[in-house]
Amino acid sequence: MISERELERRLELARQNCELEPAFFRYLLDARVYAHAPVSDDHPRPRLFQFRHPDGFLAVPFFTSLEKARPPAGITAKIVPLSGRQFLELTRGASVMLNPNDGGCVLYPEEIDALLKAGTVARIEEIHLKDEISFIVSDQADPPVWLMPYLMGLYAQLSFVQAAYLLEVASPQTPDQRGLLIALGVGPEYAERAVRATITDIQPLCTRDDVALDITTFDPAKGRPAYLKQRGVERFYGPPLD
Secondary structure, X not given: OEOHHHHHHHHHHHHHOHHHHHHHHHHHOOEEEXXXXXXXXXXXXXXXXXXXXXXXXXXXXXXXXXXXXXXXXXXXXXXXXXXXXXXXHHOOOOEEEEOHHHOOEEEOHHHHHHHHHHOOOOOOOOOOOOOOOOOEEOOOOOOOHHHHHHHHHHHHHOOOEEEEEEEEEEEOOEEEEEEEEEEXXXXXXXXXXXXXXXXXXXXXXXXXXXXXXXXXXXXXXXXXXHHHHOOOOEEEEOOOOO
């Protein structure tokens, strides 16, 4: 079994270099991790504690070392050692968070499925767009038609995604260099999961076909941002939003 020290060393390397994240998660599958369970529980299947993440969703915490897993004062729980694979199989369908007291990292259900099935997690590079961002929206977008059924099937499974739009955009400085942008209408508590589920699902396809694709989100409760009201914006999932 992989040592706690080596696991934490690799975690720190992955934090410093996002390109090492997929390798770390593959390594995690064969490492020992620790979770919290009720002290007395006669349920036939082991049950683990959850907590409410600051973003509003429930997550199952787990830890890279016995020391990090010690419950805080006032919390009564037993520490359960598992392999990373056992833990992820046991919590399948839930979101999990590694070392929550240290800032940790979250894995969403779609990423866990991909890790268990294929031994990989998609690399994520965050972008932050505002209504005032300066880009040109092409009014003659040429989307990859083969990609739309994958996305529509995915969003049909993610009840929190209310709408999805596709834009072909370019920088004013380089108007001939166009790229695709997907804008998802999703509440802020599910925004990160929606983006990461999308990337997890389609990154292999985009890599195979050399398609560059960025994703952003907006809160439907606040209406559509100005950039989604321009010509050339195509809504391909969900009802129209004002």
